[in-house]
Amino acid sequence: xxxxEASRAEVAVVAVAELFRGDGDxxxxxxxxxxxxxxxxxxLTFAPDLLLSDGEALLVTADGEVEGWQPFxxxxxxxxxxxxxxxxxxxxxxxxxxxxxxxAIGDHAKPAKQLLGVRGAPGNTVNHRTSYWVPRHSRRVFVxxxxxxxxxxxxxAAKVGYSARRFHDVYRVVTNLGVFDFATPDNRMRxxxxxxxxxxxxxxDATSFDVDTEGAGTSREPTADELRLIREVLDPEALRxxxxxx
Amino acid sequence: MRNANxxxxxxxxxxxxxxxxxxxxxxxxxxxxxxxxxxxxxxxxEIIRQRRRDLTxxxxxxxxxxxxxxxxxxxxxxxxxxxxxxxxxxxxxxxDAVQNGHPVPLEIExxxxxxxxxxxxxxxxxLPFAVLRxxxxxxxxxxxxxxxxxxxPFTGEQLAAVPALxxxxxxxxAQRADRAGNVQIWGLVGVQKEAVLxxxxxxxxxxxxxxxxxxxxxxxxxxxxxxxxVAEVPHGAHPSYAQGYYERDNAYYEKWDSIGRKxxxxxxxxxxxxxxxxxxx
Numbered sequence: 001x002x003x004x005e006a007s008r009a010e011v012a013v014v015a016v017a018e019l020f021r022g023d024g025d026x027x028x029x030x031x032x033x034x035x036x037x038x039x040x041x042x043x044l045t046f047a048p049d050l051l052l053s054d055g056e057a058l059l060v061t062a063d064g065e066v067e068g069w070q071p072f073x074x075x076x077x078x079x080x081x082x083x084x085x086x087x088x089x090x091x092x093x094x095x096x097x098x099x100x101x102x103x104a105i106g107d108h109a110k111p112a113k114q115l116l117g118v119r120g121a122p123g124n125t126v127n128h129r130t131s132y133w134v135p136r137h138s139r140r141v142f143v144x145x146x147x148x149x150x151x152x153x154x155x156x157a158a159k160v161g162y163s164a165r166r167f168h169d170v171y172r173v174v175t176n177l178g179v180f181d182f183a184t185p186d187n188r189m190r191x192x193x194x195x196x197x198x199x200x201x202x203x204x205d206a207t208s209f210d211v212d213t214e215g216a217g218t219s220r221e222p223t224a225d226e227l228r229l230i231r232e233v234l235d236p237e238a239l240r241x242x243x244x245x246x
Numbered sequence: 247m248r249n250a251n252x253x254x255x256x257x258x259x260x261x262x263x264x265x266x267x268x269x270x271x272x273x274x275x276x277x278x279x280x281x282x283x284x285x286x287x288x289x290x291x292e293i294i295r296q297r298r299r300d301l302t303x304x305x306x307x308x309x310x311x312x313x314x315x316x317x318x319x320x321x322x323x324x325x326x327x328x329x330x331x332x333x334x335x336x337x338x339x340x341x342d343a344v345q346n347g348h349p350v351p352l353e354i355e356x357x358x359x360x361x362x363x364x365x366x367x368x369x370x371x372x373l374p375f376a377v378l379r380x381x382x383x384x385x386x387x388x389x390x391x392x393x394x395x396x397x398x399p400f401t402g403e404q405l406a407a408v409p410a411l412x413x414x415x416x417x418x419x420a421q422r423a424d425r426a427g428n429v430q431i432w433g434l435v436g437v438q439k440e441a442v443l444x445x446x447x448x449x450x451x452x453x454x455x456x457x458x459x460x461x462x463x464x465x466x467x468x469x470x471x472x473x474x475x476v477a478e479v480p481h482g483a484h485p486s487y488a489q490g491y492y493e494r495d496n497a498y499y500e501k502w503d504s505i506g507r508k509x510x511x512x513x514x515x516x517x518x519x520x521x522x523x524x525x526x527x
Contacts, residue, residue, distance in 0.1 A: 058434075103356060108389040114344040114354075116330040122358040123380030152383035163404045164382035 006222045008176060009034065009244040010230055011195045012135075014222045015174045017042040019088065019131050020050055026084040026129075029053040033243050035088040035133045037234050038174075044229055062234070085128040086171070089121060093146040094132060096189045096209045098170040098182055099153030100125075101146035108148050121151035129169040135243050137175035142207040154187035176244045177203050179219055184212060191216040257427025257450070257473035262482075265449045265475040266292040270301075274414035277304040277366075277445065278311055281436030282332070283489060286419040287311050288482035289451050291520050294318040304413055306362045306437060310485070310502050313337040317512050318520070319349040325411070327359045331506075334499050338506040348509065356390055361408050366437045368410035369444030381406040416445035419483045420468075421490055423452045424459050427470035432462045433489030442468055451479040453491050462490075 006014075016038025020028055028050050030039040036052075040062040043050045051068075054060045059068035092115050093101040100121060106112035124130045130151060134141050149156055157164040173180040178194040190212035194203060200213045222230065230240070260268070270276055270293055278286050290311040293301075303312055303321045308329040315321055317339030329340050343352035357365070364376035377396060382404065387393045396407040418438040420431040429450045431438060442448045450468070455478045459467070481488075485498035505515045 103385075108356075108385070111345060114329075114341045116336070117326060117328040117356055118358055118384070118386060119328045120359045122382075122384045122386060123360040123378065126379050126382050148389070149383065149385040156383035160383045160404070163379060166379075168383075 006196075006227060007241060007244075007246045008195060008197070009240040009246065010222050010227060011219055012174060012176060012244050013037045013041055013230055013240060014226055015179050015193075015195070015219050016088065016133065017045070017047075017226075018179075018220075019172055019174065020047045020086060023047060023050060023086055024084070025049040025051065026086050027051045027053060027059075029085065029087045030133075031087075031089050032133060032135075034135065034240055037230065037240060039088070040234055041226060041229055044233070045226065085124075086131065087120070087124045087128070088131045088133055089119075089124070089151065091132045091134055091141065091151070091173075093141055093143045094134065094173065095143055095146050095153060096211070097153035097155040097187060098132075098151075098173070098189065099146045099149045099156060100132060100151030101148050103148040103150045105147055118148075118150040125152040125168060125170060126157065126164045127167050129171050131171045132173045134173065134175040137177040137203070137206045139206060139208045142209065142211075144208050154182055158187075177206060178216075180211070188212060190214075193217045193219040195219045196221060256470040257423070257429075257476045259423075259425065259427060259455060260475045260477055262288060262292050262451060262477040262479050263296070265289075265451075265477045266296055269415045269447045269449050269475060270296070270298055270417075271414070272298055273300045274298075275302040275304060275412075277411070277413040277416040277441045279305060279416065279418050279436055279438045279441040280483070280486065281307060281434065282494075283434040283436075283487055284419045284421075284431065284438070284483050285309070285311055285486035286417050286451055286482060287484060287486065288479045289417045289419070289449065289477075290315055291523075293320060294516070294520050295523065304411060306359060307332075308337070308340065310337070310499065310506075313339040313502070313506050314520075316340050316343050316352060317349070317506065318516055321352060322350065323353040323355065325355040325357070325362075327357050327362045331499055331502060333496070334503050338503075338508075339512060342509070355392060356386060357393070357408065358386070361393070361406075362411075363437055363440070365408050365411040366440035366444050368408075369412045370440040371410075373410060375407045375409050378406045378408065411444055413441070413445045415447040415449060415474075416441040417449045417451070418442060419451045419479070419488070421453050421488060422459060423450065423455050423476045423478075425455060425457065427473055427476045428459060429468040429470075429473055429476065430459045430462065430465055431468070432465040435466050439466055439468060443472060447474045448472070449475045449477065451477050451482040453480055453482070453488055454478060 020042040030036040091100040104111035157168040302323040304325040368376040485495035487494040
C-alpha cells in the first residue's frame with residue numbers, strides 16, 4: 001500500500017463513505033472501525049452536514065472531538081420520530097432480500113452459537129435507512145436464509161405491509177469484495193460494483209444464493225486526497241488493514 | 247404496586263451487604279442499569295457473594311456485570327437486547343449458559359433496544375404496555391412471547407405491544423446522595439431513572455454520601471421517596487467509569503475475556519475476587 005496504490009481496506013473505506021453521499025443533515029451511526037472511518041471521510045469531503053455518532057452515546061466530529069450527547073433518551077425523543085438517520089450495522093448472516101441476523105445461529109431457544117443480540121435492528125430497519133458492513137464476505141454470512149430475522153429485509157417487510165414498509169429502506173451492503181444494493185424489481189440483492197482486483201466469480205463463490213451481477217461496475221479508487229486523509233488523519237496506525245487484509 | 251418502597255417512605259442509608267440482603271431475594275426480577283457509564287458492578291458482585299439464585303436479570307446491555315452473575319449461577323432468565331463485552335467481543339459465561347446450560351440453564355427473552363427502553367418507560371408510568379413500530383417483519387415475535395401485535399384504534403396500523411417492566415428491585419450506581427437519600431447523577435445517563443421508578447424496590451450505590459448536593463449541569467435527581475436504600479460504595483462502578491471520579495478501566499474489559507473464557511479461570515476469579523471478600527463489607 002505504499003505510494004499511490006490503494007489497499008482493499010482503503011477501497012472499502014471509500015465505498016462506505018459513498019453510502020452517505022447526498023444524505024445531507026442525517027445522523028449517521030456507524031458500528032465498527034471501517035464504517036466509522038468511511039463516515040468520517042464522507043464528512044471531511046463530500047458530505048459535510050453529516051452528524052456522526054460514536055456508536056455509543058456521543059456525537060463526534062471527524063477528528064473524534066465530542067460535539068454533542070445522544071443518550072438513549074435523545075434517540076427516542078428526537079432522532080427516531082423527527083430526524084433523519086442512516087445506520088450502518090454488521091451482520092452475522094444476511095440473505096438475498098437483506099434480512100440480517102445478529103441474534104443467534106441455529107435454534108433461537110437452544111442456539112449453536114449465541115450472538116450479541118438484535119440490539120437496534122428491529123427498530124432501525126423499519127424506521128430509517130439501514131446499510132450493512134461485512135468485513136469477510138463468505139457463504140457463512142451470505143446465506144440462503146437467515147436463522148433469526150433481526151433486521152427486516154424486503155420480503156418480510158412486504159409480508160407485514162404498511163407498518164413495516166412505511167419507512168423501510170435497506171440501502172446497501174458493503175463488503176471486503178464489493179458493494180451491493182436491492183434496486184431490482186423484486187428487491188433481490190444485486191452486485192453494484194466489485195472492488196478493484198475482485199472478480200465476479202469470486203463474489204459468486206463466496207455467496208450462497210444467486211446474486212445478480214449483470215451490469216456491475218468496479219468500485220472507485222480513492223482519490224489522492226482521500227488516501228491522504230485516511231492514512232494521515234483518520235487512521236495513521238493503519239488499523240483498517242487488520243479488519244480487511246489486502 | 248410500583249414505588250411501594252416496602253422499607254419506608256424515604257431512602258434509608260445502609261451498607262451494600264445490608265442493602266442487597268434486604269432487597270434482593272431468590273427468584274426476584276432484578277434490573278441493574280447504567281449504560282457504559284455508572285454500571286453497578288460492586289452491587290452485582292455482592293449479589294454473587296450472597297449466593298442469590300433463580301433471578302430473572304433485566305438489562306438493556308448485559309456486559310461484564312451480568313457475565314459474572316450468570317457464570318456464578320445466580321440467574322435463570324435474562325431479559326435483554328445486546329449481550330457482549332463492549333469493544334472486546336463475546337461474553338463467554340453468558341454463551342456457556344445459553345448454549346450448554348452451564349452452570350445452570352439460562353432462558354432468554356430477547357427484545358430490541360427501543361423495546362427495552364419503552365418497557366421501562368411503561369413500567370415507570372404505571373401503564374401496562376408500550377407500543378412500537380419495530381419488530382414488524384422480524385422473527386422475534388415467534389421467539390419472544392412478550393411481543394404481541396396490536397391494531398392502532400385510530401389508524402388501523404398494525405404495531406407491536408410490549409408489556410411494562412416492573413422489576414422487583416432495580417439497582418443503579420450514581421455519583422452522590424445526600425443524607426436524606428436524594429440521589430444525584432450526571433454525565434451519560436441511560437434508563438436508570440425509568441428503571442428505578444418502574445421497580446417495586448430500589449438500591450442506589452453511590453460514590454459518596456454528602457451533606458448537600460451541589461447542583462451540576464445536566465444532572466438528574468432521584469428524590470429520596472423514589473428510592474428504597476442507598477449504600478455508599480466508592481469505586482462501585484469499576485471497571486466502568488464514574489464521571490467526576492474515575493475513568494473507565496479498559497484493560498479490565500480486555501482481561502475479562504481471558505478470565506471469562508474458561509470455566510476454571512472464572513471459578514478461580516470467583517474464589518479470589520468475590521468470595522474471599524466475604525464479610526469484608
